Amino acid sequence: QVQLQESGPGLVNTSQTLSLTCSVSGDSITSNYFYWAWIRQSPGKGLEWLGAIGYSGRTYYSPSLKNRISISRETAKNRFTLQLTSVTPEETAVYYCARVNDAKVSGPSGGMDSWGQGTQVTVSS
Numbered sequence: 001q002v003q004l005q006e007s008g009p010g011l012v013n014t015s016q017t018l019s020l021t022c023s024v025s026g027d028s029i030t031s032n033y034f035y036w037a038w039i040r041q042s043p044g045k046g047l048e049w050l051g052a053i054g055y056s057g058r059t060y061y062s063p064s065l066k067n068r069i070s071i072s073r074e075t076a077k078n079r080f081t082l083q084l085t086s087v088t089p090e091e092t093a094v095y096y097c098a099r100v101n102d103a104k105v106s107g108p109s110g111g112m113d114s115w116g117q118g119t120q121v122t123v124s125s
Helices: none
Strands: 003-006 012-013 019-023 035-044 046-054 059-061 069-075 079-084 091-099 113-115 119-124
Touching: 003 091, 003 113, 019 035, 019 091, 019 119, 046 069, 046 079, 059 069, 079 091
Parallel strands: 012 119
Antiparallel strands: 003 019, 019 079, 035 046, 035 091, 046 059, 069 079, 091 113, 091 119
């Protein structure tokens, strides 16, 4: 059974870089037909898809963030990372990582069949 766990600092200063890691167990992040996503949830914006990295290493980013976001992976440690630069207090949110099934993207879950528990990140003003 695949499990995902977010980790990283819970407090980031305004204008600095938010860095998080998603550790995956029970599956390989290079497994075919899956990709690995970052999502955040805040009271002001609800759920927001940030981006993902595919099993081949190809990345996909929200157009609104593509100038500030970077998703990468460390395959030897079976984990992937999020870096978001120049953050603002409005980006305070619970950040989640999730596994996405390519074949079920059009379904009710958006193909996201497994989520981490989320980690609170506060951007201090």
